[in-house]
Amino acid sequence: MLRIVNKKKFIRGISIIIAGLAIAIIVLVMLIKGVIYLFTRPKEDKNKENNEIAEMSIANTENTIPISSNIDNTKNSNNEVLNEWNLKLVNKDNAVDRSYVPELTEIDDGVKFDSRAIKYLKDMINAMYKDGIKSIWVQSAYRSYDKQEQLFNNKVAYYKREGKSQEEAERLAQTVVQRPEMSEHNLGLAADFNTVTNEFENTEAFKWLKEHAEEYGFILRYPKDKQDITGITYESWHWRYVGKEHAKLMNEKGYCLEEYIDYLKSSEQV
Template structure:
């Protein structure tokens, strides 16, 4: 695996200490792919295909459960130039303190990965936005997000670690079993990436069963990649110093 592969995969850690600067991720228009269970802001908004597929499943399940189809996806992939513009607008309009609390420094936005979405709600009667606080009928979507591979990336109790204040609306796709482990162990992504370093190829693997499938995980420092000789597995860089190998057990 090459250095650039560190920024490939669903477990990349992107924050103010770890910028994301790969070639553009391959994204698809959410409008073109989406089901009827939710809205999307415009035809341009895009996500990585795995994230868009998982979003469809998540929103379909939420609509089936709640009868609500008014979630509106208002942010997906963001280019570097867009990040610069958003950050400058926030500084100009709301001040430096607000910008630093709520916006990523350009190059450090998770939206750059195509793995992050911002949820809002859309009032079809008058076209207004209702925000997404994750409460009331929407609590189901938050509680069950992990089943579809999503995590609430900036929980209130982790803002010291994430460097971002609570964002009830921002979800990040990490896939399974990662989203399951993170919610079960109450780990934000920074903590999870650290936690995975406890498991190595030659040592103990992290084993877990979720939604009927068993997995074994381990971490390899970059330059020391060891992969299984057979079976089904995925590799993700952590965008810091190594790779996570996730083996799906038969």
């Protein structure tokens, strides 16, 4: 009995020693690893810090980084972004080809809008209704090239009746009505609200749009402080669809569409 007990004690003792040794070895290995880590870590962290600083300094230099990643991760370059249908730039220097006729969908009263964007226009107007703004309607949206031509010619005739020369009449008309192929209304992406006068600026609807239109992808296309860049006099009633991400970024940067396109192009060159 005694010998058995002793044997048991002996085995237990040996087991404890082996276990103790194993623990000691593990602790030792961990300590060594810890020491090695302590010596190597500062280098890694320093590199990491340097990388972060480099990234920050890139981010701080405006117009030098492609911003496509901000917009859509699937886009490889701003070139693709620039070719998006919703960013199409149309103005006196950028005519739209007459062959370009988007697929159109009619809003209730016969006014037409680009089928791809009409949902956002409707959502925006519905949201205004929900917020208690009932006095809002789309007076004009898509215009055919012929319709635009007619509007432009009417305006030229008006100035000629005022005694202006043909050249002067056309120049003046162009600041109010765009020539056909040079109007955003040919794209079906612009909506003129209510009375199509700057009285719109004093309405609740205008205040609402200034605050919320970007959430639906719309921008005030011809702001007061950008007349020299857009070449169009201030139009508080004319809102253009560009897409939510672009609208937000444009407002954030204070860019009109011309400036924003330039910004995307300059980013692309890097």
